[in-house]
Amino acid sequence: MTETFQSYIDMFRKFGTDLGLPKLDVDKLVDMQQKNLDALSQSAQTAAEGAKAVAQKQRSIIEESLREATALAQDFKPLGSPQENIARQTEFAKKVLSVAIDGARETHALAHESSTKVAEIIKGRLKDSVAELSSSVSGEGSAKK
Template sequence: MAKQPEPESFMDMFSKIGRDLRMPQVDVDAILSHHRKNLEALEKSARATAAGASSIMARQREVLQDSLREVTEFSQNYRAPGNPQELIAKQADFARRSFEAAVKNAGDVADIVKKSGAESVDILRARIKEAMDEIRQSYEKK
């Protein structure tokens, strides 16, 4: 039996139709470069987010260690005074210091989250602007 010729691939047929109709050439390298830049921007954004999460966890660990140290110091230095007013004053002072530390630490964590999110968004925003410039330039060439 005679060997049947291999049928053309879909891409070959599509390319032939494009040449026959004189359709504009598709710059595959430019498309890949564009998407590569998009993926790189997403990767940078993800790294910034991960760094922020790491900073938050480190700060929370510090807060926990400070809190445990403070509670330990308070309990070791605690001696029940004979006067109930002194006992209440010591407990109120400890509660006030604990509350102030909690508010300060919550503010610190919120700042870290804000900075991390802003950095991540700025990276993506810059890439979007760059992509829009690329598109505008490609139309200007034509």
């Protein structure tokens, strides 16, 4: 059976040589695919770390908002004049809104940084893959391996 399989390989090599098909370096192709998998793994890890950082930031924003709300609620005394009550409620709303806006900016920055890193990893690997693929193919007939 091995002889039959080898004869088929030889037949395809001869066919490729006769047609002038490019010669492939199989070892380079395997190495290239391993590098692709490594880059994919690295990009997935980077994305996961970015998602974790975003989640932690969102948690800290919620905690800070709750602390602000608790502090303001404890200081709130509705027995004052209506103007004082409105001023305190306005102050409370401004602080909570400010915390939310700052948190959204920081969360956006973290997400953008993470996605940029992932894109750079993939972009770099694609560029390298094209160069490696070009170097693994020559126009001198079929593969010898």
